[in-house]
Amino acid sequence: MSPGGPDETGAGFDAGGSKTRHADGAGVASTTRPQLAHRAYTGVWSFLVRWFKVPEQPPTLPTSPGETFASFRPSPEYLRYLKCLFWIALLAIDVVLTALWIAATIALIASGLWFLAIPLAPIALAVIILPDIVAYVGIHLRYDTTWYVMTSRSIRVRHGIWIIRELTLTFENVQNVRLHQGPIERAFGIASVLVETAGGGGMGAKGQPAAIGHHASIDGVTNAEEIRDQIMARVRQSRAAGLGDERDHASAAIPGRGPAAAGSGLSERQLQLLRSIRDELRATVRAAAR
Secondary structure, X not given: OOOOHHHHHOOOOOHHHHHOOOOOHHHHHHHHHHHHHHHHHHHHHHHHHHHHOOOOOOOOOOOOOOOOEEEEOOOHHHHHHHHHHHHHHHHHHHHHHHHHHHHHHHHHHHOOOHHHHHHHHHHXXXXXXXXHHHHHHHHHHHHHOOEEEEEOOEEEEEEOOOOOEEEEEEHHHEEEEEEEOOHHHHHXXXXXXXXXXXXXXXXXXXXXXXXXXXXXXXXXXXXXHHHHHHHHHHHHHHHHHOOOOHHHHHHHOXXXXXXXXXXXXXXXXXXXXXXXXXXXXXXXXXXXXX
16 A cells, blocks of 8 residues: 555544644644654555555456446445454453563562562563554554455455455355444444355365355445445346356357357356356456556
8 A cells, every 4th residue: 555545544543633723832732743643654654565565456357348347445434443443452451461460570579589570571561562563553454455346247355464365256156145233333334245155066075065155245334235235236137147248148149159058067056166267267367467
């Protein structure tokens, strides 16, 4: 992400407060501190983005001429939601670690080993503070690496910090779309859209067929119902159109070359799996060409 990324999402700073101007000296001080903090944060953030090689652009998907293409990211409220979870976990864990540190220090002093309590202090502080810093940075990296891309035929989700993962689901394989919103998410006005696909033709234990399904989670969006409705509409459109590719429909008129051609021996589920592989290969070729 560009250094401007944290500024656009808030990144823990009060954007409204930084724009407020007051005539008195207190107002000047209140606006200077956020500005200095923002500059320091932007510099550190730029270094981390280059170090982790965070992709600056959203992922791509193969599209036909005239096909719709939309890319979007989680709402800034999702970043605040992650920070809220961070502070809750930090309070619970750090209280326990601090209590253990104090108890160990008292035990050492009571047993006459007070000199061991001195080197214990910096070790305890490092154990308490350093993981918090790493986790806080990880929250921002997680937010900045999350992208959602949707076309009329498929959806792609990118996420990850150290390892960037991308998952592509074709609407032809989607079996269920549901919403998830916990109490804390509800307080921030966000929700998740869970997209689930049908099982494939994998093999389970003892050589028995096993259902292999995938699911994608569109997290931290404020228009979850709208996204769900769009996905369901495209699922219905894809199923009504079969392959969703005009060239495949044209080939259906040629004997022996239709989507369920005689002599192919392929079921509809196997054809759906081949379509997913086809779309993945197209995306890989386009990415390699760049």
